[in-house]
Amino acid sequence: MAVEGDRADLVPLSDAERHALLANPHDVDVPASRVTKNLQMLSVVLFLVVIIAGVVLILADHWRKGTVAVGGGMIWLGLIRWWVDSRILGVFAVRSRKFDSVFCILVGVLLLFVSISVDPLDS
Numbered sequence: 001m002a003v004e005g006d007r008a009d010l011v012p013l014s015d016a017e018r019h020a021l022l023a024n025p026h027d028v029d030v031p032a033s034r035v036t037k038n039l040q041m042l043s044v045v046l047f048l049v050v051i052i053a054g055v056v057l058i059l060a061d062h063w064r065k066g067t068v069a070v071g072g073g074m075i076w077l078g079l080i081r082w083w084v085d086s087r088i089l090g091v092f093a094v095r096s097r098k099f100d101s102v103f104c105i106l107v108g109v110l111l112l113f114v115s116i117s118v119d120p121l122d123s
Contacts, residue, residue: 024086026096035083043080044088047073064115071111078104 033040054069077092078101086093094100 024093026099027086027093030086030097033083033085037088040080040084040088043076043084044092047077047080047092050076064118064120067111067115071108071115074104074108074111076108078102078108 050069050073054066054073057063057066057069059066081089081093081097081101081104092100095103
């Protein structure tokens with residue numbers, strides 16, 4: 001039984017072992033992306049900027065524009081999932097590339113549909 005402050009049960013890990021444990025198990029057989037790391041990072045930053053802009057628009061009572069931005073961001077995430085490595089995407093790489101892409105694109109299209117199809121109140 002471990003006592004508070006007892007660290008005898010912790011096993012030190014090397015950096016290689018830590019990276020292996022953090023790797024996405026669904027992407028084990030997927031080859032590394034041929035796109036440069038800078039372009040991959042730029043793609044992720046663009047996604048984050050669009051999502052943050054969409055949330056700001058929603059919070060500023062521009063829900064239609066904000067929902068269009070978030071929907072477009074989700075579609076972009078579904079597309080970049082094919083050329084950005086899981087290690088760079090981090091928490092956005094949940095399952096396999098196929099599942100993540102289909103899920104994100106489906107959610108993005110549904111958000112766009114809702115934002116475009118709802119009749120504005122002032123019409």
